[in-house]
Amino acid sequence: MRKYLSLLLALCLCALSLFGCAPASENSITVYNWEDYINPEVIDLFEEETGIQVNYVRFTTNEEMYIKLEKGGASYDVAFPSDYMIERMIQNDMLLPLDHEKLPNFTNNAQWLQDPDYDPDSLYSVPYMWGTVGILYNTTVTGGEIDSWGAMWDEKYKKNVLMMDSVRDSLGVTLCYLGYDLNTRDEAQLEEAKQKLIEQKESGVLLAYGVDEIKDKLVGGEAALGLVWSGDALTSMALNEDLAYCVPKEGSNVWVDGMVIPATAKNVEGAHLFIDFMMRPEIAAMNSEYIGYSTPNEAALEILGPEYTEDPTFNPPQDVLDRCTFFHDVSDAAKMYNDIWIEITAN
Amino acid sequence: MKTKGFAAPYVVWMLLFTIAPILLVLCYAFTDSSGQFTLQNFQSFLDPIYIGVLFRSIGMALLCTLICLLVGYPAAYFLANRSFDKKGVLILLFIIPMWMNFLLRTYAWLTLLESGGLIATLVNWVLRLFGAKEEVRLLYSYQAVLMGMVYNYLPFMVLPLYTVLSKMDARIVEAAEDLGANRLQVFLRVTLPLSLPGVFSGVTMVFMPAVTTFVISRLLGGAQFKLFGDLIEQQFLFTGDWNFGSAMSLVMMALLLISMGLMNRFGDKEGGGVF
Numbered sequence A: 001m002r003k004y005l006s007l008l009l010a011l012c013l014c015a016l017s018l019f020g021c022a023p024a025s026e027n028s029i030t031v032y033n034w035e036d037y038i039n040p041e042v043i044d045l046f047e048e049e050t051g052i053q054v055n056y057v058r059f060t061t062n063e064e065m066y067i068k069l070e071k072g073g074a075s076y077d078v079a080f081p082s083d084y085m086i087e088r089m090i091q092n093d094m095l096l097p098l099d100h101e102k103l104p105n106f107t108n109n110a111q112w113l114q115d116p117d118y119d120p121d122s123l124y125s126v127p128y129m130w131g132t133v134g135i136l137y138n139t140t141v142t143g144g145e146i147d148s149w150g151a152m153w154d155e156k157y158k159k160n161v162l163m164m165d166s167v168r169d170s171l172g173v174t175l176c177y178l179g180y181d182l183n184t185r186d187e188a189q190l191e192e193a194k195q196k197l198i199e200q201k202e203s204g205v206l207l208a209y210g211v212d213e214i215k216d217k218l219v220g221g222e223a224a225l226g227l228v229w230s231g232d233a234l235t236s237m238a239l240n241e242d243l244a245y246c247v248p249k250e251g252s253n254v255w256v257d258g259m260v261i262p263a264t265a266k267n268v269e270g271a272h273l274f275i276d277f278m279m280r281p282e283i284a285a286m287n288s289e290y291i292g293y294s295t296p297n298e299a300a301l302e303i304l305g306p307e308y309t310e311d312p313t314f315n316p317p318q319d320v321l322d323r324c325t326f327f328h329d330v331s332d333a334a335k336m337y338n339d340i341w342i343e344i345t346a347n
Numbered sequence B: 001m002k003t004k005g006f007a008a009p010y011v012v013w014m015l016l017f018t019i020a021p022i023l024l025v026l027c028y029a030f031t032d033s034s035g036q037f038t039l040q041n042f043q044s045f046l047d048p049i050y051i052g053v054l055f056r057s058i059g060m061a062l063l064c065t066l067i068c069l070l071v072g073y074p075a076a077y078f079l080a081n082r083s084f085d086k087k088g089v090l091i092l093l094f095i096i097p098m099w100m101n102f103l104l105r106t107y108a109w110l111t112l113l114e115s116g117g118l119i120a121t122l123v124n125w126v127l128r129l130f131g132a133k134e135e136v137r138l139l140y141s142y143q144a145v146l147m148g149m150v151y152n153y154l155p156f157m158v159l160p161l162y163t164v165l166s167k168m169d170a171r172i173v174e175a176a177e178d179l180g181a182n183r184l185q186v187f188l189r190v191t192l193p194l195s196l197p198g199v200f201s202g203v204t205m206v207f208m209p210a211v212t213t214f215v216i217s218r219l220l221g222g223a224q225f226k227l228f229g230d231l232i233e234q235q236f237l238f239t240g241d242w243n244f245g246s247a248m249s250l251v252m253m254a255l256l257l258i259s260m261g262l263m264n265r266f267g268d269k270e271g272g273g274v275f
Helices: A001-019 A042-048 A062-072 A083-091 A104-108 A149-153 A166-177 A188-202 A213-220 A230-237 A269-278 A281-291 A296-303 A320-321 A331-346 B002-029 B040-045 B046-079 B087-099 B102-113 B118-129 B142-167 B170-178 B183-211 B214-219 B228-239 B242-269
Strands: A029-035 A053-059 A124-139 A163-164 A208-212 A225-229 A243-248 A252-260
Touching: A001 A029, A001 A188, A029 A062, A029 A269, A042 A053, A042 A281, A042 B102, A062 A083, A062 B228, A083 A252, A104 A281, A104 A296, A124 A149, A124 A166, A124 A213, A124 A230, A124 A281, A149 A166, A149 A225, A163 A166, A163 A188, A163 A213, A163 A331, A166 A188, A166 A225, A166 A252, A166 A331, A166 B002, A208 A213, A213 A225, A213 B102, A225 A230, A230 A243, A269 A281, A269 B102, A281 A296, A281 B102, A331 B046, A331 B228, B002 B242, B040 B046, B040 B242, B046 B087, B046 B142, B046 B183, B046 B228, B087 B142, B087 B214, B102 B118, B102 B142, B102 B214, B142 B183, B170 B183, B214 B228, B228 B242
Parallel strands: A029 A053, A163 A208, A163 A225
Antiparallel strands: A124 A225, A124 A243, A124 A252
């Protein structure tokens, strides 16, 4: 008898947990964001205030997110793609136009991001975070400052360099190093960049390709140089004071991650509420402080204070921004980029 | 047959989750992105890059299987030995790691193999005793990937071998000994031939997951020793070319079918394989 009773209880538990997980469709939204890219408290605050339940799902690269949305299946109400990916999604009719009347906090954003060239007049997206791509390095190994991408090919750093397992970033900075545009569709230039990356691998300088593990390996001292996004650099430097960050003189990438509403969204009203909530000064400041990336929200910057705004990694000076370029969708050349990446990593 | 109905749940399951996906893979493999019939996907596969990765995967899987066999056979032989009474505990120790997800265990290897990690420190200490000057890097190498594969798949070799060896009739061995065979002769002429079905099923169970390995190669090899499984994953998750990804999966399936067929032919001679 006790056996049956415990079995029954176990079944009840299972049933309960099933009901517990099922989203109440009317009053919930599904948010699709990058790994490690929000202050978890913000979600609680939003749920408390609006009564809307948030299902929070994560991705690690733009390409992965794009495929999930394109091939359908799950529907997401808010997603966080980067600039060039927003451009591609607009072209493919995958986004809903935003209703700016429902987004009063939009005006908190910096002027230069209210009308970005990947989405003129911010019809489909609002900025969430922005930053640069650069080299995070260990000063005890390099013995001084680094100012060129050349360091990532320097044979004195044998088995010490980490590159991103992401085609646009790794190939992009190589193009910069060679003096080309990082949005090039020119076959000869791409070929040259490919050879450069193969050389980096064959000369034994490269230790590995990675994404989220790069910062851990640099903090732990497993590698001396790594290609990182500025926010990861800031987080890592706080954990290991030997680390420094630079945006090399040959130029680099400046990027913006936006918030968009996919065309397949089910709760458009809730999505607008969420996006506007994220643009509130105090909320934007909480997120920025937590993840280390720069917020486009000027009212939030005031809350964060000079400790942040005067930090060149968090808030790069104008001369750094002048040598950085946005990524653009390379559309018909995308296959070429993918093939190049397979060739480099498969060898 | 009255018992036919009992299989119904499994038949439905199989239709939904085995047959339907295979048909989908077939459809995708022979069409292009607009749904037209094409053989282009297989043609693009003939690129030396992909063939190279395929051969690397097969080579690595064979090596992994061989190491598992060399390590696993003596272990299974030892476990099956009737005079050893703590074998329950040892078998449990083999199985316990399988209670935890393989990804977590592979992450643990990341920490063990990096410089300053337990294994890396030990290996370098030993090497220094023998006069090595430079520090050896273990993580992000071909050997690290192989290590991860052997570690993950070893139980699949040991368990079938143990089953076969422990079911073997001890009286046959006694008979051989009575007839004057020495221990080596007993092993080579009696135990080994009788355990071959276990060897075949162990080899199949290690080779199949090994040749389709992914993630382990990305984590422990730092994404620079791509295996065939990584390429398929990349086509589905990052490039979005499901047609080409399906064609590659189909090539892999065909390859596995052929190798299983071969194994079965050898297995049959010795009295039945697993499949």
